[in-house]
Amino acid sequence: MDATSNFAPVLEVRGLTKRFGGLTAVKNLSLELRAGEIFGLIGPNGSGKSTAMKSIMGIERPTTGDVVFQGENIAGLPAHKIARKGFGMVFQHSRPLNRQTVLENIMVALLPDSLLMLFADKALTERAEWIAERVGLAAVMHRKPPTLPFADLRRMELAKAIARDPKVVLVDEPFAGLTLAEVGIFSELISSFRDEGRAVLLVDHNVKSVAALVDRVLAMYLGEEICTGRADEVMRNETVRRVYLGGAIETSARPETSFADKVPLLQVENVSVFYGKAQALDNVSIHVHQGEFVSVVGLNGAGKTTLFNAISGFLPYTGEIVRGGESLRGVSPAKIARHGLVQCPESRELFGEMSVRENLDLGGHHLSDEARPKQIEWLFELFPILRERQGQMAQTLSGGEQQMLAIGRALMMQPKILILDEPTLGLAPVILEQLSKALEKLRQTSDITVLLGEQNVTFALPHADRVYVLEHARIVWEGDPGRFAAEAGEGYL
Amino acid sequence: MSLFKTRLFWIALGIVVIASTLPLYVSGYILGLLTVAYYFGVFAMSWDLLFGFAGEVNFGPTFLIGVGAYTAGIINHEYGLSVYLCIFIGAMASVIAGFVLALPALRVRGPYFGLTTLVAVLMLQNFIVVFADLTGGEIGLTIPDVITINASANYWIALGFMSISAAVLYGLSQSPLGLVLQASGQDPVQAGALGFNIVKHKLFAFIVSAFFSGLAGAMLVFYFGTASVGTVVDVAVGVQVIVAAVLGGRRTVLGAALGAIFLIVAGEFLRPTGELATFIVSAVALLVVLFFPGGFLGAAMSREARS
Numbered sequence: 001m002d003a004t005s006n007f008a009p010v011l012e013v014r015g016l017t018k019r020f021g022g023l024t025a026v027k028n029l030s031l032e033l034r035a036g037e038i039f040g041l042i043g044p045n046g047s048g049k050s051t052a053m054k055s056i057m058g059i060e061r062p063t064t065g066d067v068v069f070q071g072e073n074i075a076g077l078p079a080h081k082i083a084r085k086g087f088g089m090v091f092q093h094s095r096p097l098n099r100q101t102v103l104e105n106i107m108v109a110l111l112p113d114s115l116l117m118l119f120a121d122k123a124l125t126e127r128a129e130w131i132a133e134r135v136g137l138a139a140v141m142h143r144k145p146p147t148l149p150f151a152d153l154r155r156m157e158l159a160k161a162i163a164r165d166p167k168v169v170l171v172d173e174p175f176a177g178l179t180l181a182e183v184g185i186f187s188e189l190i191s192s193f194r195d196e197g198r199a200v201l202l203v204d205h206n207v208k209s210v211a212a213l214v215d216r217v218l219a220m221y222l223g224e225e226i227c228t229g230r231a232d233e234v235m236r237n238e239t240v241r242r243v244y245l246g247g248a249i250e251t252s253a254r255p256e257t258s259f260a261d262k263v264p265l266l267q268v269e270n271v272s273v274f275y276g277k278a279q280a281l282d283n284v285s286i287h288v289h290q291g292e293f294v295s296v297v298g299l300n301g302a303g304k305t306t307l308f309n310a311i312s313g314f315l316p317y318t319g320e321i322v323r324g325g326e327s328l329r330g331v332s333p334a335k336i337a338r339h340g341l342v343q344c345p346e347s348r349e350l351f352g353e354m355s356v357r358e359n360l361d362l363g364g365h366h367l368s369d370e371a372r373p374k375q376i377e378w379l380f381e382l383f384p385i386l387r388e389r390q391g392q393m394a395q396t397l398s399g400g401e402q403q404m405l406a407i408g409r410a411l412m413m414q415p416k417i418l419i420l421d422e423p424t425l426g427l428a429p430v431i432l433e434q435l436s437k438a439l440e441k442l443r444q445t446s447d448i449t450v451l452l453g454e455q456n457v458t459f460a461l462p463h464a465d466r467v468y469v470l471e472h473a474r475i476v477w478e479g480d481p482g483r484f485a486a487e488a489g490e491g492y493l
Numbered sequence: 494m495s496l497f498k499t500r501l502f503w504i505a506l507g508i509v510v511i512a513s514t515l516p517l518y519v520s521g522y523i524l525g526l527l528t529v530a531y532y533f534g535v536f537a538m539s540w541d542l543l544f545g546f547a548g549e550v551n552f553g554p555t556f557l558i559g560v561g562a563y564t565a566g567i568i569n570h571e572y573g574l575s576v577y578l579c580i581f582i583g584a585m586a587s588v589i590a591g592f593v594l595a596l597p598a599l600r601v602r603g604p605y606f607g608l609t610t611l612v613a614v615l616m617l618q619n620f621i622v623v624f625a626d627l628t629g630g631e632i633g634l635t636i637p638d639v640i641t642i643n644a645s646a647n648y649w650i651a652l653g654f655m656s657i658s659a660a661v662l663y664g665l666s667q668s669p670l671g672l673v674l675q676a677s678g679q680d681p682v683q684a685g686a687l688g689f690n691i692v693k694h695k696l697f698a699f700i701v702s703a704f705f706s707g708l709a710g711a712m713l714v715f716y717f718g719t720a721s722v723g724t725v726v727d728v729a730v731g732v733q734v735i736v737a738a739v740l741g742g743r744r745t746v747l748g749a750a751l752g753a754i755f756l757i758v759a760g761e762f763l764r765p766t767g768e769l770a771t772f773i774v775s776a777v778a779l780l781v782v783l784f785f786p787g788g789f790l791g792a793a794m795s796r797e798a799r800s
Contacts (some may be wrong), residue, residue, distance in 0.1 A: 055688055058685075059682055059686065061684065078683045078685065078690070079682075079685035079686050080686075080687075080688050080689050080690045080691070083685070083686055083687060083688035083698065084688045087686075088686075089683075089686040091682075091683050091686070094680055094683050095679045095680045095683075097672065097675055097676060097679065098671065099744070100675075104672065106667070107672070108669075108672045108673060108676050108687070109687050111669045111672070111673055111689075113673075113688055113689050113690055113693075113699050115670060115693070115694070117668070117669045117670055117673075118664075118665075118668045118670060119668065120668075120669045160687060166690065302575075371695070
């Protein structure tokens with residue numbers, strides 16, 4: 001290894017555990033971070049990496065474990081004290097002071113935590129100007145944030161994080177929402193932090209996106225470490241490959257020509273969506289046939305949820321979304337859902353204080369009194385556990401049962417097209433198997449059309465007839481699942 | 494920005510100078526109206542420091558105002574201390590009450606802070622009614638002393654007090670401390686990660702707000718010569734303060750004073766319309782909040798920022 005490994009670690013995390021109620025988000029995590037090193041903390045959505053970072057920074061209070069910074073255990077201190085010890089954090093989402101200039105925003109980061117600071121001195125302004133130049137904001141430092149492009153706002157976040165010359169810099173998803181060219185510039189900026197002797201901790205979804213930047217990587221899954229090492233070692237690791245790609249994936253695709261409809265049931269054509277300045281979807285086109293099971297595979301932040309929300313009518317978009325020959329533009333989300341295009345959202349959105357039965361009854365509200373019990377009976381056969389849990393409050397269910405209830409409630413609407421957004425989020429493998437079986441049954445016993453969004457390929461591929469890969473707001477691959485591992489799998493680690 | 498700052502300063506100074514000449518040519522009735530409006534202006538500016546900068550909605554501005562007003566009034570009534578000493582003690586009582594309220598309230602997040610402050614008002618109101626021997630109860634407390642009976646002098650005191658309060662509160666909001674406060678209000682997690690103790694800063698804002706509210710409340714009762722629940726404690730009074738601040742423009746401080754003066758003066762001019770007056774003023778306030786959520790000064794400032 002290189003020379004940096006000779007130094008004693010700046011930051012040592014030992015046995016870090018964070019529980020939220022019954023859920024263990026981070027389990028016994030240990031890592032060492034040296035000065036002049038970029039360390040990647042990698043894991044799929046829901047793996048606990050962000051919670052781990054927040055626990056180190058003191059935004060979340062660790063349940064147990066030590067966070068040792070330069071020989072001192074700082075676990076349990078509030079964020080502002082940890083920050084003053086020499087930590088800076090780059091947030092993925094932030095709300096800058098929009099009435100102040102970029103320079104003033106950076107200056108805030110330089111101020112002492114004192115109630116006596118009534119006048120800013122000149123040295124402070126000069127330092128802020130220097131930092132603005134350092135991150136490439138020199139030309140715009142007297143402008144206000146709302147007038148800046150997205151990449152410059154991200155630069156400002158970098159500037160704030162390094163303003164007080166921290167020894168440890170934590171970066172949450174450094175490249176989210178950036179174009180490829182901007183990714184290059186930000187990579188250079190972050191490696192320059194390393195060259196200045198800072199220890200940098202990056203959190204991201206996959207190894208590939210940060211492989212060129214990081215010295216070492218720790219891969220996480222379900223709150224636990226899978227393996228630690230150089231990026232290429234981690235990418236070769238069997239367990240990591242299984243988590244991201246699954247083992248030998250069995251597929252059972254039906255060829256596209258077997259679907260009888262000439263014009264696909266759902267057509268999404270050249271759809272683009274912007275959130276303010278960040279582009280979330282870039283000219284995306286997909287189509288789904290009657291009775292087909294299509295998976296949209298992509299990492300968190302790729303644009304899956306945005307795509308589904310555009311289809312469900314929640315977001316303004318450019319382009320066309322056509323269902324059964326009729327444009328969905330201008331149709332209200334409620335009407336879209338009532339006409340049989342039903343989304344089961346990533347966040348589940350259950351009525352937590354209502355019983356399982358009440359949640360299901362609400363889903364089947366529009367059914368006739370004869371049809372409703374039949375539909376519920378059919379549903380209980382699909383998810384037998386829901387029958388037992390009927391009287392229980394939804395929020396007391398386990399994560400897996402909640403997901404089944406969310407799908408069940410959507411199915412109570414008797415959808416023609418069911419959109420499932422990341423049903424596997426944060427669920428243990430044994431639950432995934434149950435869900436998987438239910439989906440298989442659904443596919444074989446009904447003529448329902450399913451559009452599934454997943455980052456878990458193992459889950460998404462077995463049932464799929466066709467797969468789209470969404471990356472950085474674009475569709476980058478389309479094909480049958482059998483070819484996925486060979487053609488698109490590598491880019492997915 | 495710096496050009497605007499100076500321009501704003503000259504505009505404000507011009508308005509204060511013109512306002513200070515009013516006693517030379519307007520009636521005592523209008524002077525009396527404006528005197529009350531100026532004290533309301535201080536209430537609203539103090540409130541904006543909390544809402545606009547610290548990002549906390551205080552539904553109980555009249556808790557702070559009422560504590561200051563009643564403490565000053567009761568001490569004067571019971572012990573006959575000098576007016577100025579009573580006003581000072583009133584302001585201090587408000588600071589202490591604000592501290593005692595905010596310390597636990599700031600630990601709870603979101604709407605619960607607002608609810609806590611609302612409950613505080615109701616408790617104060619109840620206390621005043623129950624301990625009628627001390628407080629005068631629902632009839633109100635008669636206060637033996639006044640600052641002065643000269644209408645012009647009262648007007649100038651109120652104007653001077655509002656101007657100084659405005660300068661202090663506005664200066665504070667534009668200082669580095671104000672920036673930190675604003676950052677804490679907008680994104681508390683990030684402000685914490687930048688090394689700022691959010692609770693400390695918000696508590697400070699609450700105390701400053703309490704000081705000016707209490708001071709203004711105490712001065713107002715020595716102008717009225719009475720303290721009553723209906724004028725300084727009632728939730729409706731608090732709502733008026735909040736509407737004034739939002740109407741004038743969130744995060745502007747000075748706008749809050751304009752909003753308060755507008756509300757009081759407009760309410761008075763519409764008095765011939767009887768019960769309708771409140772309705773018309775409320776409707777205007779509602780329209781401004783719905784269509785110009787930046788308020789009077791907020792709208793002007795964003796136009797300035799665009800050009």
